[in-house]
Amino acid sequence: MSRGPGSKIDESDKTSTDSDRQFVTALARGLEILQCFDAEERMLGTTEIAQKTGLAQPTVWRLCYTLQKTGFLSPVPGKDKLQLGTAAIALGAAALAGQDALEVVRPMLQAIADRYQVAVALGRREGDSIVYLLRCQGNSPLLMNLRVGSRIPLFHSAIGWAYLANCRPEECEQLLADAAASGKLTDEAELKTMKQALARYPARGFVYHERPKYQINTVAAGIKLPDGERFVVSCGGPTSLLPTPLMFEEVGPLLSQLTRELQPVLLLGKDL
Structure with a gap:
């Protein structure tokens, strides 16, 4: 199956991505985490993200930490959850423009x-x-x-x-x-x-x-x-x-x- 924008990397894609030296798996996984958030699910915990992506919990923790440091995710005050950060919102606004x-x-x-x-x-x-x-x-x-x-x-x-x-x-x-x-x-x-x-x-x-x-x-x-x-x-x-x-x-x-x-x-x- 051809992989459309925003699609999850699953087992059927591994052969093509593993053999593609230009493909950055860590970047793809980070983008996959960002795509877990939408209009209905604006706040997610790392356990929920791990369930949605199929990634291991330690991997999700590291990626979410990096996304927070770069402004693409931010913690929800008073809750053990994350939400899209200002960098992600700015990127979306640029796309909509x-x-x-x-x-x-x-x-x-x-x-x-x-x-x-x-x-x-x-x-x-x-x-x-x-x-x-x-x-x-x-x-x-x-x-x-x-x-x-x-x-x-x-x-x-x-x-x-x-x-x-x-x-x-x-x-x-x-x-x-x-x-x-x-x-x-x-x-x-x-x-x-x-x-x-x-x-x-x-x-x-x-x-x-x-x-x-x-x-x-x-x-x-x-x-x-x-x-x-x-x-x-x-x-x-x-x-x-x-x-x-x-x-x-x-x-x-x-x-x-x-x-x-x-x-x-x-x-x-x-x-x-």
């Missing part, structure tokens, strides 16, 4: 969110997750508390399925095979539903994902740029606001049209 195109995209997403009183998000893949770059919400108290920076599982969500649907067939098969081998995709019923959604994507222009247990329906579509980079957009909310017929007849096609409108905006935004 180059994302002017997102401000052009925002009102386009917000218009759909307001129209249906649901949530619309734009994301990009990092490892086995889709990370929200933008999230717009309509006036509904029933929506999940997700935000920019939230990580959505690649293999268990509409927005993740949309990403897979926009991969080359051989790339998609490799991602699915790696996920199955690592235990991230073991539910045969879910796998069958996902493959059906991927197969129907070319004709529909979107994937549909329903979660009856939570009464939530979602559609999502992908945006491919000429350099191979891919973005994904999703629209989801309570089934009371987004019943299945509405998703297929109106919201899905609307989202597919939105991706066609966003493609040139995001392409030009790479040069802003």
Whole structure:
């Protein structure tokens, strides 16, 4: 599997990284620790970090100490936990400063969110997750508390399925095979539903994902740029606001049209 930005170094990567003399493993492990923090988990202890990364506790202690000394992590006052430090925040701010195109995209997403009183998000893949770059919400108290920076599982969500649907067939098969081998995709019923959604994507222009247990329906579509980079957009909310017929007849096609409108905006935004 090709390693996307922000992905964890696992056993399947060891052969390539061990033979790559330019690859600095210690640096990669430090970055992996920083990527454990997100909008939902802003404070973590070293034991939690070790569990998330699979690194040995002494290694985590040394790396966290170094990250604290360089300002990328800082202790949480009164708690035995760490949080992102000023250096990490400054780096994130510098990255966002180059994302002017997102401000052009925002009102386009917000218009759909307001129209249906649901949530619309734009994301990009990092490892086995889709990370929200933008999230717009309509006036509904029933929506999940997700935000920019939230990580959505690649293999268990509409927005993740949309990403897979926009991969080359051989790339998609490799991602699915790696996920199955690592235990991230073991539910045969879910796998069958996902493959059906991927197969129907070319004709529909979107994937549909329903979660009856939570009464939530979602559609999502992908945006491919000429350099191979891919973005994904999703629209989801309570089934009371987004019943299945509405998703297929109106919201899905609307989202597919939105991706066609966003493609040139995001392409030009790479040069802003």
